[in-house]
Amino acid sequence: MNPVERFVAEMQPLLQGGDGAHGAIHRCATAEEAGRDILALAEELSMKRLVVAARRELDAVAAILTEEGSKQGLRIDRDRMPATKGTGLDDTFRDAADYAAFDAGVGGADVLVAESATIGLVAGAHEARALSLLPPVHIVVAPVSRMVERIHDALARLIPSPPGEHDPGIENAGEGSPTITFITGPSRTADIEKILVLPAHGPSHLYVWLVDRL
Amino acid sequence: MSLSRLREQFRQALADPDLAAPYERATATARAKRAAAAAELPDYEEQRQKAADARREAIDHLDALVERFREAFTRDGGTVHHAADAEEARSLVKRILSERGARTVVKAKSMLSEEIALNEDLIASGWEVHETDLGEFIVQIAGQRPSHITAPALHLDRVDIGRIFHEKLGVDYTEDPVELATIARRLLRERFLQADAGISGANFLVARTGQIVLLENEANIRMCTTLPPLHIAVVGVEKVIAEVDDLGPLLSVIARSATGQKLGAYTSILGAAGPPERHVVLVDNGRRQLAQHPRKREILTCIRCGACLNACPVYERIGGHAYESAYSGPIGALLGPHHLGTDHGRELPFASSLCGACSEVCPVKIDIPELLRLERERYVETGGADVGERLAWWLWSKVMTRPRLYRLLARVGRGILQGPGIIAEGSSVLRDWTDGRKLPIPSSTSFIDQWKHQGGATTRTNPIWDRTRAQRALEATRKAKRSWAASRGRAGRGKDRKP
Ligand code: SF4
Numbered sequence: 001m002n003p004v005e006r007f008v009a010e011m012q013p014l015l016q017g018g019d020g021a022h023g024a025i026h027r028c029a030t031a032e033e034a035g036r037d038i039l040a041l042a043e044e045l046s047m048k049r050l051v052v053a054a055r056r057e058l059d060a061v062a063a064i065l066t067e068e069g070s071k072q073g074l075r076i077d078r079d080r081m082p083a084t085k086g087t088g089l090d091d092t093f094r095d096a097a098d099y100a101a102f103d104a105g106v107g108g109a110d111v112l113v114a115e116s117a118t119i120g121l122v123a124g125a126h127e128a129r130a131l132s133l134l135p136p137v138h139i140v141v142a143p144v145s146r147m148v149e150r151i152h153d154a155l156a157r158l159i160p161s162p163p164g165e166h167d168p169g170i171e172n173a174g175e176g177s178p179t180i181t182f183i184t185g186p187s188r189t190a191d192i193e194k195i196l197v198l199p200a201h202g203p204s205h206l207y208v209w210l211v212d213r214l
Numbered sequence: 215m216s217l218s219r220l221r222e223q224f225r226q227a228l229a230d231p232d233l234a235a236p237y238e239r240a241t242a243t244a245r246a247k248r249a250a251a252a253a254e255l256p257d258y259e260e261q262r263q264k265a266a267d268a269r270r271e272a273i274d275h276l277d278a279l280v281e282r283f284r285e286a287f288t289r290d291g292g293t294v295h296h297a298a299d300a301e302e303a304r305s306l307v308k309r310i311l312s313e314r315g316a317r318t319v320v321k322a323k324s325m326l327s328e329e330i331a332l333n334e335d336l337i338a339s340g341w342e343v344h345e346t347d348l349g350e351f352i353v354q355i356a357g358q359r360p361s362h363i364t365a366p367a368l369h370l371d372r373v374d375i376g377r378i379f380h381e382k383l384g385v386d387y388t389e390d391p392v393e394l395a396t397i398a399r400r401l402l403r404e405r406f407l408q409a410d411a412g413i414s415g416a417n418f419l420v421a422r423t424g425q426i427v428l429l430e431n432e433a434n435i436r437m438c439t440t441l442p443p444l445h446i447a448v449v450g451v452e453k454v455i456a457e458v459d460d461l462g463p464l465l466s467v468i469a470r471s472a473t474g475q476k477l478g479a480y481t482s483i484l485g486a487a488g489p490p491e492r493h494v495v496l497v498d499n500g501r502r503q504l505a506q507h508p509r510k511r512e513i514l515t516c517i518r519c520g521a522c523l524n525a526c527p528v529y530e531r532i533g534g535h536a537y538e539s540a541y542s543g544p545i546g547a548l549l550g551p552h553h554l555g556t557d558h559g560r561e562l563p564f565a566s567s568l569c570g571a572c573s574e575v576c577p578v579k580i581d582i583p584e585l586l587r588l589e590r591e592r593y594v595e596t597g598g599a600d601v602g603e604r605l606a607w608w609l610w611s612k613v614m615t616r617p618r619l620y621r622l623l624a625r626v627g628r629g630i631l632q633g634p635g636i637i638a639e640g641s642s643v644l645r646d647w648t649d650g651r652k653l654p655i656p657s658s659t660s661f662i663d664q665w666k667h668q669g670g671a672t673t674r675t676n677p678i679w680d681r682t683r684a685q686r687a688l689e690a691t692r693k694a695k696r697s698w699a700a701s702r703g704r705a706g707r708g709k710d711r712k713p
Contacts (some may be wrong), residue, residue, distance in 0.1 A: 018391075176485060177425050177485030181480065182481035184479050202480070
């Protein structure tokens, strides 16, 4: 099994709740395809508002969603780049409460870990801290080229030594030590009789598009 | 001092017919999941060894690494505070909150905050504190204490929880776990968004980078550490690790050991980007002193995965509350004497059968039974054993080192045990023992006589004394001391890793 197949296979069981599927994982060739798939999903789940992360590589996806989405009554917000790079988000982040009002957050991934189907985000922006956390659905569009085998490889890629020399592919890393969020499936709990319940506090559904060229 | 109070706790726990069921169900599942997850990873044992090495190295260089962490965390704009004990930790947290005018606090689950009784103090001092982990939330509104270090509400079933929600939150009774979780999510979502401060613990602190590592499944920790404008992590000093590289092995074993997951749903590695104000309160509370002990320092390498609780036959029967400590199970029995500072804590090392199931599963290879034995030794040395017990052991050692006397007494003993009504079921005078177990009636000839009779060779040394458990334990201690010393001088992870 190659790493991409492994990622897909590992992701499947993570998306199963006691009450059915909590997301899906797809492969596609281009950003355009992913954009159209997301439109179909939004229609199926009657979504009204989406927010797209401030990553340049998502520009194409955002463009399709904005153009085509209006035809189905879908409003697309584009996340802002943080006002100050690096250190804490400014006061406007208090408005991040608004993120809960979005039906879904569309973001990317800075690394993908095959062995555990984990999505890694480096955060200097709202993406890791609000977009992937507060809306009930988290959508990830990421190039397969970011796939690594193990969590060890992901850490080595995201937290270089010496600090400060980031992979040029990582946007929004900011200054100082990076803040990283690894996401492995939707939010879950088993605190009641060890029975699996999705979600707990975070997103209930996770949809992933692995794109050949983004 | 005697063990009477602990015994009484355990007697009560064992007398409760409903107590063990939820524990047995949960721990059996957890054991199976852990075993499957460990078996699934081809190099699990290698990762486990690396995780154990990383933790030992961290404890060996504790002070240097803590200082390194402080520098890095400060460089990224945070503030590090040091608390010598529980009281200082609590007042530091209160001071930070007061200075920022923070009144409402959302809390992520942290065993350390249980250890220092942070919630009680904050609430008594007028703060509004909301636990946000579902299990911890249930336990908090019920006015109870956590019963497991990773599953706080393990002792409650869905009917209990449904009733608690109905009574305390005024919602309609339901015992559907999905509905119960939804109720908690709605309620807490508002609190996350309105809270003035978030308080969490930490799974690891990375010394080089100043990052705080937090693991979870629910996303409540992500909320607590990023939404409010102020984040305070209250962390035991021993949580520090040297390097980001150490996280690979540690993350590979911790979730597998705790829940059988490859990784929990969320692994947060908090760096410079975060809330405007970030504080870490490093709590000693006896840890640095423990780090000085050549052997017991190993206790500090614990990563609080809970696997030893799930493996422990004693924990499973008496439940988490019988330990009367923030930490239960085998690791709780080890930590008790060091952090509780009560007589009761000193007795906890006796809450074990020393069967070794805990150390078999421990992801950082802590030799829990041996350490429990050392704690028992200390208990006895510091006058813990009463006169009767000391006399009994004195007699035992006299008899065991005198083969003739031993044989004579053994013959007398056999005669007594063969007597009518001594062992026979129903009428046994040893009922306390024979009710739960089978005790065979001893043979009328000793093993040594039978051996001689069959022409086997004999020596003058008493075979029983030759390899007693005590002697083997002594050897094990020496071996462990050597391996600890060897692991400190380990080549390869060499100089460049030294802080
Ligand atoms: S002693 Fe070992 S098994 Fe027990 S909680 Fe600590 S790390 Fe886990």
